[in-house]
Structure formats: structure tokens, C-alpha cells
Amino acid sequence: xxxxxxxxxxxxxxxxxxxxxxxxxxxxxxxxxxxxxxxxxxxxxxxxxxxxxxxxxxxxxxxxxxxxxxxxxxxxxxxxxxxxxxxxxxxxxxxxxxxxxxxxxxxxxxxxxxxxxxxxxxxxxxxxxxxxxxxxxxxxxxxxxxxxxxxxxxxxxxxxxxxxxxxxxxxxxxxxxxxxxxxxxxxxxxxxxxxxxxxxxxxxxxxxxxxxxxxxxxxxxxxxxxxxxxxxxxxxxxxxxxxxxxxxxxxxxxxxxxxxxxxxxxxxxxxxxx
Numbered sequence: 635x636x637x638x639x640x641x642x643x644x645x646x647x648x649x650x651x652x653x654x655x656x657x658x659x660x661x662x663x664x665x666x667x668x669x670x671x672x673x674x675x676x677x678x679x680x681x682x683x684x685x686x687x688x689x690x691x692x693x694x695x696x697x698x699x700x701x702x703x704x705x706x707x708x709x710x711x712x713x714x715x716x717x718x719x720x721x722x723x724x725x726x727x728x729x730x731x732x733x734x735x736x737x738x739x740x741x742x743x744x745x746x747x748x749x750x751x752x753x754x755x756x757x758x759x760x761x762x763x764x765x766x767x768x769x770x771x772x773x774x775x776x777x778x779x780x781x782x783x784x785x786x787x788x789x790x791x792x793x794x795x796x797x798x799x800x801x802x803x804x805x806x807x808x809x810x811x812x813x814x815x816x817x818x819x820x821x822x823x824x825x826x827x828x829x830x831x832x833x834x835x836x837x838x839x840x841x842x843x844x845x846x847x848x849x850x851x852x853x854x855x856x857x858x859x860x861x862x863x864x865x866x867x868x869x870x871x872x873x874x875x876x877x878x879x880x881x882x883x884x885x886x887x888x889x890x891x892x893x894x895x896x897x898x899x900x901x902x903x904x905x906x907x908x
Contacts, residue, residue, distance in 0.1 A: 642900045643865045646672035648702045650831070650872035651684065653888060657881075659683040663693045669889050673702035675740070675870045678727065679712045687730050694734065702868050703738040703771075703829065704731045720744065720751045724762060724770070731768045738769045738829050738868060740803050743788045752789035756797050763800050771829040773803035774819065776812035779839045795822040803829040805872070806851045807843040810835025817852050817859065828867040830860070832895055833874075843874035845887050846894045857898035869895055 649671040651662035659681045666674050674694075676684055683689045685707075694701050706727035707715040716726045727739045741759070744752040751758075759770050775792035778785045790797055792812065802823040808831075809816040820827055834849030835842045846853040857869070871891045878884035 643861050645860065645865050645867055645869050645899060646702055647892060647895050647899065648673040648675050648868055648870045649888065649892075650675045650677055650705070650870050651681075652677040652679075652705070653871055653873050653875060653891075654884065655874075655876055657884070659690075660693055663697045663699050665885055665888055667697040667699050669885070669892055671699070671871075671892060673700040673868075675703040675705055675738075675868070675872070676701055676730075676734075676736075677705045678707040678730070679709065679715060685715060687733050690730075690734060701734045701736045703740055703870065704734070704736050705740040706742075708742040720748060721758065728762065728766055728768050728770075732766065736768070738771050738801075740771050740773055740829060740831075742773050742775060743790065743792065743794060745787055746789045748789075755790065756799065759799060769801040769828055770799075771801040771803040772799045773805055773829075773831070774808050774812070776808050776841065793819075795819060800826060801828045802826050803831060804856075805831035805833065806846075806853055806856065807831070807833040807835045807841055807872070810837050810849060810851050811839060811841050813837050817856055820856055820859070827865075830856075830867065830869045831872040832857075832869055832891070833872050843872060845873050845891050846871075847890075853894070854898040857895065858900075861899050869899060871895060 649666040651659045654662045678684050704727050706723055716723045731739050744755050763770050772794045774794050775788045778787045804820050806816050832846055834844035834846045834851045834853055836849045873891055875884040875887050
């Protein structure tokens with residue numbers, strides 16, 4: 635039997651509910667179903683539906699779109715969502731993932747001013763990982779910059795590969811903002827890379843979350859390298875569509891991002907003898 639022309643990995647392509655902001659979490663499920671995404675990643679934030687496990691379950695069932703991941707509420711605007719205690723937030727995110735059938739909780743490293751949390755973060759994530767089958771995938775961040783000044787806002791480090799975590803998330807908008815090599819960072823993550831936030835950026839210093847292919851990041855190269863090694867994690871489209879002039883324009887951007895991802899998340903089969 636002839637070898638297939640391409641080899642497509644088992645990775646699922648999901649839509650982050652953050653990608654439809656300022657539209658609601660419910661709209662993200664509608665769009666994901668209509669465009670043919672494999673699932674969603676729920677960004678838990680100020681939208682009450684994103685915090686409500688039963689409401690999320692109903693949306694998932696109604697649209698027949700599985701929830702593949704839960705993004706814990708660790709943004710500045712979510713400091714009071716699901717408690718002000720960061721460990722309680724992670725416990726609730728884990729419980730939500732378990733109840734919703736999601737395999738991954740995405741978490742950012744602590745802010746530097748969360749001193750006790752930052753001091754215990756690495757060991758605490760390991761401890762929580764031993765208590766569940768849900769993966770805690772720690773996401774790379776970036777230095778904050780203002781003009782020529784740089785502030786290290788995250789601890790123990792924005793570059794999560796400098797510490798020992800069981801699972802990683804790589805975000806290509808964040809690698810752009812950090813001005814680091816995304817492919818090289820993914821190589822350092824190795825087999826512990828289980829989750830991808832696919833977006834683009836220009837390296838401007840802002841966390842842009844552009845549609846992949848519209849910036850300078852090696853989005854296609856990274857996807858192709860993941861396909862070549864049979865990556866079976868999740869690839870989540872997490873882009874900024876808040877400047878879309880209409881729902882149709884937002885949906886077109888998300889359709890383009892999905893097409894880009896599916897196109898490059900395939901590796902040419904090796905020719906025998908090559």
C-alpha cells in the first residue's frame with residue numbers, strides 16, 4: 635500500500651473563548667461549532683458563564699463541542715474571580731476540568747508581587763499534578779516593557795523552561811513579545827510541551843495575539859515540526875479579534891486561523907530511502 639502524502643497528528647485544534655472578546659463565552663461555542671473546530675478552551679474570566687460549570691456543560695452539549703482545556707483565571711482583570719487565593723483558583727480550575735472532561739489546565743507563572751505563591755509555585759504545581767490526571771500546563775510569558783525600560787513582572791521567571799515543570803504551554807504571541815526564538819523554546823520544552831496557544835506577533839513589545847501568518851513568528855514552522863514528531867496535545871487558536879468591525883469579520887479571522895492551523899499541522903510523509 636502506498637504511503638500517504640501527508641501525516642496528520644492526533645492533535646486537536648481548539649478555539650479559545652478569549653478569541654471572540656468582547657463577545658461572550660456562549661458566542662465562542664457557536665462559532666467553534668459553525669467553523670468546525672475540534673473543541674474549545676474556556677478562558678475563565680469576568681463573563682459569569684465562563685465561571686459556571688453547569689452553564690459550560692450545557693453549551694458544550696448543545697453545540698456538540700467538547701471542552702478540551704480550562705485556562706485558570708490568572709490575568710490582572712481576574713484577580714477576584716474564583717477567590718483571591720491563587721491556589722484556590724487552581725483547585726477550582728482543576729475541579730472544573732475534571733467535571734467538564736477537559737484534559738488540561740493552563741496556568742501562568744505568578745506575578746512577582748504574589749511573593750508566597752511565587753516562592754512555592756514550582757513545588758506546588760508538582761504537588762497538584764500528582765493529585766489528578768489533568769495536566770497543569772505552565773505557559774511562557776514575557777518581560778513588561780515601557781519605552782527603553784524592562785520590568786520582570788513574573789516569578790520565578792517568565793521563561794518557564796528555566797524551571798522544572800511536568801507540562802508546558804507555548805504561546806507564540808508571548809514569544810514575540812519576549813523577542814525569543816519560539817522554535818528553540820519549543821525544543822527546550824521537548825516532550826513536556828503538551829499545549830500550544832497559536833497566535834502571531836510582530837515583536838513590538840505588546841502582547842498582540844495576531845491571526846497566525848500576520849506577524850513575524852514561525853507559526854507554520856512550529857506546527858510542521860509538531861506534526862513531524864506526532865504531537866498529540868492541543869493547538870488552541872488564541873487571537874485578538876476585538877478590532878473586528880462586525881461578527882462576520884471576526885468569524886472570517888477565526889476561519890482563516892483554523893485553515894492556517896490545519897494546513898500546517900501536517901507533515902509530508904518521508905519518501906522511502908530519503
